[in-house]
Amino acid sequence: MNEINSKSDKYLIKAIETFKRQIVVISDDYRILASRIKPDHTSMEDSELKGKTCHLAMFNRKNPCFNCPVARVKQTNRPSMNLIHIDEDSGDSSCLYAYPIKGPNGEKNAIVVLDFFLPSLDNFDEKRCASNAFLRNLLNSAVDGVIAADMTGQIIIFNETATEISGYSRKEALGSLNIRDIYPDDDARVIMKKMRSDEYGKKGIIKSYRQTVVRKDGTTTPILLNASTVYENDREIATIGVFHDLKETMRMEAELEKTQTQLLQSEKMSSLGKLAAGVAHQLNNPLGSITLFSQLMLEDYELNEDAKKDLLRIKSDAERCTSIVKELLEFARQTKRGVKPHNLNKIIARTLFLLRNQALFHNIEIIEDYEEKLPDIPADVQQLNHVFMNIILNAADAMEGKGRLEIATRLEKEHKKALVKISDSGPGIPEKTLPNIFEPFFTTKEQGKGTGLGLSMAYGIIEDHGGSITANNQDKGGAVFTIELPLKQ
Numbered sequence: 001m002n003e004i005n006s007k008s009d010k011y012l013i014k015a016i017e018t019f020k021r022q023i024v025v026i027s028d029d030y031r032i033l034a035s036r037i038k039p040d041h042t043s044m045e046d047s048e049l050k051g052k053t054c055h056l057a058m059f060n061r062k063n064p065c066f067n068c069p070v071a072r073v074k075q076t077n078r079p080s081m082n083l084i085h086i087d088e089d090s091g092d093s094s095c096l097y098a099y100p101i102k103g104p105n106g107e108k109n110a111i112v113v114l115d116f117f118l119p120s121l122d123n124f125d126e127k128r129c130a131s132n133a134f135l136r137n138l139l140n141s142a143v144d145g146v147i148a149a150d151m152t153g154q155i156i157i158f159n160e161t162a163t164e165i166s167g168y169s170r171k172e173a174l175g176s177l178n179i180r181d182i183y184p185d186d187d188a189r190v191i192m193k194k195m196r197s198d199e200y201g202k203k204g205i206i207k208s209y210r211q212t213v214v215r216k217d218g219t220t221t222p223i224l225l226n227a228s229t230v231y232e233n234d235r236e237i238a239t240i241g242v243f244h245d246l247k248e249t250m251r252m253e254a255e256l257e258k259t260q261t262q263l264l265q266s267e268k269m270s271s272l273g274k275l276a277a278g279v280a281h282q283l284n285n286p287l288g289s290i291t292l293f294s295q296l297m298l299e300d301y302e303l304n305e306d307a308k309k310d311l312l313r314i315k316s317d318a319e320r321c322t323s324i325v326k327e328l329l330e331f332a333r334q335t336k337r338g339v340k341p342h343n344l345n346k347i348i349a350r351t352l353f354l355l356r357n358q359a360l361f362h363n364i365e366i367i368e369d370y371e372e373k374l375p376d377i378p379a380d381v382q383q384l385n386h387v388f389m390n391i392i393l394n395a396a397d398a399m400e401g402k403g404r405l406e407i408a409t410r411l412e413k414e415h416k417k418a419l420v421k422i423s424d425s426g427p428g429i430p431e432k433t434l435p436n437i438f439e440p441f442f443t444t445k446e447q448g449k450g451t452g453l454g455l456s457m458a459y460g461i462i463e464d465h466g467g468s469i470t471a472n473n474q475d476k477g478g479a480v481f482t483i484e485l486p487l488k489q
């Protein structure tokens, strides 16, 4: 029995010997209780070392080493390990391992510290690499740009979306780009300052902050920034920002605003239209009486020339009022509609046929450019005649009877629309009045010449057809009216 014991002790001692590592047993305050230290670490004999602090004896340091695991052992009373160094070539790591023990006679806790080599952990490393790759992949697949930088501004993380937003490649960003370069002016500093205050979320964070990013080509992109500071023991060591591209959002906002304006415009038109129609109906009968009775007076009485002239004037003015009322009713679309498939080219050609021989058009060159493959579209011919007539007459008015009138039709297959463009070589529409021209009664023409109802009527008719009408000025001068009509009802 004894023999086996002493044999096993020998094995044990042999095993510890072969383990050729340094072992130090220390007290709570780092004083050496027992040790086996390699001679190149100290000139003292093991016996001389007793009672000295290990950091002083081995490294000539006044305080415990920063990478010593003993502090943690003291805190948790559990074993702890620190990685000291990894050999790049072999992948071997050198570590410090510490664990608590009770003294041989039941004394207060002592701590054992030993150093050892960990041969390269191939499999473990593979797993670590895989998990790193997964994290990288995660960052790269993020919909938003993710950029992290250290406190000097050097970039340490730059994901795929960040390259799209900024125009820099990852290599450029990680190699030579400074975070300050992607913000205009002094903005990086401003952001840092805001992050340190609690103005945008709590301290160390900036949330939903609208910012501009300067791309590699010098253009700018609007972004929404969420960023935070990375701390290590209360010390700022890095910043990480998530960049959300705002281009698409802003485009949608603009679109929404445009739609709202259009909605407001059509709302205004329709209420004015109803009002106008009501008034027109009430005026119709008295105007009819004025015309009728002045006619009767002319026929039934022997009047002197002056009186006749006055009556004729009354009659013709009443007739003019009647035609304005008619236009008003038309504008309010109180007349009957008949929608059937029609060829848009033919409708326009017919309108032009009527107008071409009028004196106003003698010095106007008319250029027709029709899309031949235009299918029939659902249309109320009479109403569309009105629309084109009005726009073409307006153009002739604007050109004062001299210039070039271009009419083109096109097929927009993709959007299932027919397109009509009517442009002139007149002075164009002043930018200031451009938003108003479709309003009822808006006219720049002198009294008696314009009612200001033509375009508002056109607007209503095209809207009724499910289409749209817009006016613009051409770069080369002159106005252009664009009408879009759906191919199907």
Ligand SMILES: Nc1ncnc2c1ncn2[C@@H]1O[C@H](COP(=O)(O)OP(=O)(O)O)[C@@H](O)[C@H]1O
Residues within 6 Å of the ligand: 390, 394, 395, 398, 424, 426, 427, 428, 429, 437, 438, 442, 443, 444, 445, 449, 450, 451, 452, 453, 454, 455, 456, 479
């Ligand atoms: N082709 C054009 N070039 C310049 N201004 C135009 C043109 N078409 C319309 N306008 C402007 O729009 C206004 C409104 O037109 P409209 O509603 O047809 O009423 P009206 O012709 O009776 O004035 C016109 O008075 C004019 O100022």
Ligand SMILES: [Mg+2]
Residues within 6 Å of the ligand: 390, 393, 394, 450, 453, 454, 455
């Ligand atoms: Mg007009």
